[in-house]
Amino acid sequence: MSATLIDGKAIAAETRAEVARDVEAFTARTGHRPGLATVLVGEDPASAIYVGGKQKASREVGIEPFDHRLPADAPAVEVEALLERLNADDAVSGILCQLPVPGHLDGVALTGMIDPDKDVDGLTPLSAGRLALGLPGLRPCTPAGVMVLLERAGVDLRGAGAVVVGRSNLFGKPMAQLLLGADATVTTAHSRTRDLPGVCRTADVLIVAVGRDRMVKADWVKPGAVVIDVGMNRSEDGLHGDVAFDEVSEVASAITPVPGGVGPMTIAMLLRNTLAAAELQIARRVPA
Amino acid sequence: MSATLIDGKAIAAETRAEVARDVEAFTARTGHRPGLATVLVGEDPASAIYVGGKQKASREVGIEPFDHRLPADAPAVEVEALLERLNADDAVSGILCQLPVPGHLDGVALTGMIDPDKDVDGLTPLSAGRLALGLPGLRPCTPAGVMVLLERAGVDLRGAGAVVVGRSNLFGKPMAQLLLGADATVTTAHSRTRDLPGVCRTADVLIVAVGRDRMVKADWVKPGAVVIDVGMNRSEDGLHGDVAFDEVSEVASAITPVPGGVGPMTIAMLLRNTLAAAELQIARRVPA
Numbered sequence: 001m002s003a004t005l006i007d008g009k010a011i012a013a014e015t016r017a018e019v020a021r022d023v024e025a026f027t028a029r030t031g032h033r034p035g036l037a038t039v040l041v042g043e044d045p046a047s048a049i050y051v052g053g054k055q056k057a058s059r060e061v062g063i064e065p066f067d068h069r070l071p072a073d074a075p076a077v078e079v080e081a082l083l084e085r086l087n088a089d090d091a092v093s094g095i096l097c098q099l100p101v102p103g104h105l106d107g108v109a110l111t112g113m114i115d116p117d118k119d120v121d122g123l124t125p126l127s128a129g130r131l132a133l134g135l136p137g138l139r140p141c142t143p144a145g146v147m148v149l150l151e152r153a154g155v156d157l158r159g160a161g162a163v164v165v166g167r168s169n170l171f172g173k174p175m176a177q178l179l180l181g182a183d184a185t186v187t188t189a190h191s192r193t194r195d196l197p198g199v200c201r202t203a204d205v206l207i208v209a210v211g212r213d214r215m216v217k218a219d220w221v222k223p224g225a226v227v228i229d230v231g232m233n234r235s236e237d238g239l240h241g242d243v244a245f246d247e248v249s250e251v252a253s254a255i256t257p258v259p260g261g262v263g264p265m266t267i268a269m270l271l272r273n274t275l276a277a278a279e280l281q282i283a284r285r286v287p288a
Numbered sequence: 289m290s291a292t293l294i295d296g297k298a299i300a301a302e303t304r305a306e307v308a309r310d311v312e313a314f315t316a317r318t319g320h321r322p323g324l325a326t327v328l329v330g331e332d333p334a335s336a337i338y339v340g341g342k343q344k345a346s347r348e349v350g351i352e353p354f355d356h357r358l359p360a361d362a363p364a365v366e367v368e369a370l371l372e373r374l375n376a377d378d379a380v381s382g383i384l385c386q387l388p389v390p391g392h393l394d395g396v397a398l399t400g401m402i403d404p405d406k407d408v409d410g411l412t413p414l415s416a417g418r419l420a421l422g423l424p425g426l427r428p429c430t431p432a433g434v435m436v437l438l439e440r441a442g443v444d445l446r447g448a449g450a451v452v453v454g455r456s457n458l459f460g461k462p463m464a465q466l467l468l469g470a471d472a473t474v475t476t477a478h479s480r481t482r483d484l485p486g487v488c489r490t491a492d493v494l495i496v497a498v499g500r501d502r503m504v505k506a507d508w509v510k511p512g513a514v515v516i517d518v519g520m521n522r523s524e525d526g527l528h529g530d531v532a533f534d535e536v537s538e539v540a541s542a543i544t545p546v547p548g549g550v551g552p553m554t555i556a557m558l559l560r561n562t563l564a565a566a567e568l569q570i571a572r573r574v575p576a
Contacts, residue, residue, distance in 0.1 A: 108423070129417030132465070133457045135396070159480045161487075167468060169421045177420070180455055180476055185487060187475040188468055192447045199449075199473060202490075 003252040006153045006228075008145075012264035015148060019271045020061040026275060027062065034093040034278035035064040036120065036270075037086045041079060042072035042102045051098050057267045063274050066092060072102050079110055087115040090285075093278035094120035096270070117280040120273040123170065131177050138273050138280075143175035145265025146207060146228055147182070153254050155205060155226050157182040163203035165189045165196070165216075165242075171209045171230060179205075196220075208242040218247035227252040230262050291540040294441045294516075296433075300552035303436060307559045308349040314563060315350065322381040322566035323352040324408065324558075325374045329367060330360035330390045339386050345555045351562050354380060360390050367398055375403040378573075381566035382408030384558070405568040408561040411458065419465050426561050426568075431463035433553025434495060434516055435470070441542050443493060443514050445470040451491035453477045453484070453504075453530075459497045459518060467493075484508075496530040506535035515540040518550050 027033050036058045040051045051067070058065040068082060079101075086092045095118045101107045111119075116126040122140035130137030150157065162184040166172035172188060179186045189199045191210075200206055200220040208216050209230035221227060231242030241258030249255050256262055315321050324346045328339045339355070346353040356370060367389075374380045383406045389395045399407075404414040410428035418425030438445065450472040454460035460476060467474045477487045479498075488494055488508040496504050497518035509515060519530030529546030537543050544550055 108421075125417035125421055125423060126414050127417065128420040129413035129415065132416040132420045132461055133396075133413055135413060159482045161482070173420055173465075173468075176476075177461075180461075180478075183478075183480040185475065185477050185481040187473065188464075189473050190468075190471075192471040193473040194447045194449070 003227075003249040004153070004254040005249075006149050006226075006254050006256045006261060008149060008256055008261040008264045011149060011152050012145075012268040014152075015265070015268040016057070016061055016271060019268070019275055023062040023275055026278060030278075030282050032278065032282065033062065033064050034274050035066055035091050036094045036096065036274045037066040037068060037089075037092045039068045039070070039079070039082060039086070039095065039097045041070045041074055041098075041105065044100075047098050047100075054096065054267060054270060057271060058274070061271050063093075063271060064091070073104075076105055076110075079105060080113060083110065083113045087113075087118065090281070092118065093281060094118050094270075094274035096121055117284065118277050120270055120277055122174070122273065128169070128174070131174055134181060138277060139178065139269075140170065140174045141266045141269035141273060142171050142230065142262065143178050144273075145269045146175060146230070146262060147178050148269070149228065149256065149262065149265060150205065150226070153226065155254070157184045157205065160184045160204040161187070161202055162205040162207065163187045163189055163200055164207045164209070165193075165200065166209035166230070168209065175207060175209070179207075210242050212242055213240050214242070214244040216243040216248060218244065218251045221248050221251045223251050224253045225251070227255040228262060229256050229258050232258060232263065291515075291537040292441070292542040293537075294437050294514075294542050294544045294549060296437060296544055296549040296552045299437060299440050300433075300556040302440075303553070303556040304345070304349055304559060307556070307563055311350040311563055314566060318570050320566065320570065321350065321352050322562050323354055323379050324382045324384065324562045325354040325356060325377075325380045327356045327358070327367070327370060327374070327383065327385045329358045329362055329386075329393065332388075335386050335388075342384065342555060342558060345559060346562070349559050351381075351559060352379070361392075364393055364398075367393060368401060371398065371401045375401075375406060378569070380406065381569060382406050382558075382562035384409055405572065406565050408558055408565055410462070410561065416457070416462070419462055422469060426565060427466065427557075428458065428462045429554045429557035429561060430459050430518065430550065431466050432561075433557045434463060434518070434550060435466050436553060436557070437516065437544065437550065438493065438514070441514065443542070445472045445493065448472045448492040449475070449490055450493040450495065451475045451477055451488055452495045452497070453481075453488065454497035454518070456497065463495060463497070467495075498530050500530055501528050502530070502532040504531040504536060506532065506539045509536050509539045511539050512541045513539070515543040516550060517544050517546050520546060520551065 055065040122138045162179045167190045197220040205226045207228040213233035229241035229243040343353040410426045450467045455478045485508040493514045495516040501521035517529035517531040
């Protein structure tokens with residue numbers, strides 16, 4: 001392979017170490033320790049593992065974790081009441097409602113209840129609007145993590161042609177907004193795009209988040225492009241991204257592996273967002 | 289010229305006639321007449337003309353206009369108190385705070401105070417977030433008007449390559465979101481874009497909003513493309529758009545003129561938004 005590997009695992013570890021230092025400084029300065037509340041409804045094993053990972057990662061950087069679990073049949077009013085309590089609780093800097101929630105609940109409506117200054121997932125309508133308008137606010141973790149990877153890899157986004165494949169609310173749309181804010185020329189492509197390989201070939205920076213095992217081939221990539229693979233596809237021959245890594249790494253100038261690329265950044269950015277949320281709330285409590 | 293002219297003046301008149309019919313039906317059904325409150329701070333003559341035009345247009349379609357004017361030195365608390373009163377007033381379906389406001393006021397903060405269900409300009413952070421996430425809500429008038437023009441011109445956006453030149457919060461960014469929602473492959477270009485002519489040449493649908501007199505030349509346009517010109521530039525030889533109309537209309541398949549293209553759609557969409565806001569508020573008042 002000729003491409004430089006963008007080592008997400010190492011960059012995420014650096015980010016977490018930075019957050020740990022910044023949490024200590026924040027706590028020394030304010031006398032207040034940032035706290036992250038996770039809300040898990042039901043017993044989905046994968047969700048329980050994710051939540052456990054976030055709790056553990058919080059503890060490691062000095063953020064106090066609050067672990068709230070409700071039974072799978074918890075009525076909406078009970079989840080809402082919990083979110084309201086957490087919104088009002090000064091010890092809770094950030095709130096994360098683990099999705100998906102059981103079918104009788106409305107995940108979008110529940111997420112929308114979270115105080116936008118505690119919205120560490122950056123997924124409420126108000127957080128999305130702040131991002132769209134370029135206002136300060138909490139940004140979704142995975143695209144924010146990609147921005148850190150690009151920065152650490154020394155990619156100059158100003159005027160670069162960036163193509164984002166995928167347009168989810170969770171990743172593709174906020175990713176496009178962040179790239180636009182960094183002065184890239186941004187194209188959002190998706191399942192309806194005509195000539196997807198041709199569109200991808202125009203990219204100086206190609207970011208793929210579609211959930212299709214090794215879809216992007218070497219001849220989809222402009223020689224020298226930077227390729228960020230957000231996919232995570234499990235198949236009989238192992239875990240793979242949306243990019244055919246072996247062949248694309250012969251064409252790209254830099255590329256993220258799967259696993260060990262974008263994945264590790266998500267929790268690192270969640271921790272950074274929790275600290276940012278704690279800062280927002282301190283600013284809110286002290287009259288200007 | 290070979291391009292079909294997209295007659296914004298005629299389409300706007302049709303839209304206003306439709307809104308007038310729908311307002312009558314709404315009033316007959318609910319016993320409630322939609323109302324539009326405009327807030328003008330200061331004496332800027334252009335702003336006064338815009339506000340007057342919106343008042344007159346409201347009256348013509350059966351929307352009750354409420355005309356609020358404050359002196360140029362009105363303190364922020366006075367404007368805020370007025371907006372709060374209008375938010376609470378059931379007779380007011382839509383609120384429009386005419387921008388720009390005098391320098392001692394914060395236009396973004398004032399706009400942000402407007403109840404999102406009364407935000408007929410579609411410019412509050414929550415409205416921007418609803419658009420970004422594909423949730424129901426009020427959309428900014430000018431890009432929404434462009435969507436109507438494209439629809440009336442029979443343009444099939446699904447899978448089409450759309451290029452938006454300009455990335456303002458008022459137009460470019462929401463325009464890109466609306467096109468993405470209609471399944472176009474969307475590129476946002478701007479002042480930092482390398483090879484802007486080359487990017488424009490990839491467009492099946494080219495939408496330009498940069499405020500540069502006749503910047504887009506014939507050789508920037510793919511033969512057969514649809515060209516929407518959002519510019520309004522006054523020069524010694526008259527009013528012109530951002531597109532060199534005479535030469536581009538020889539290449540494009542359809543094009544909007546300036547004046548008489550996008551411009552007339554903005555007020556028409558403001559009226560439609562006011563009716564939509566009235567519907568939202570009726571839905572809110574009647575317990576589900």
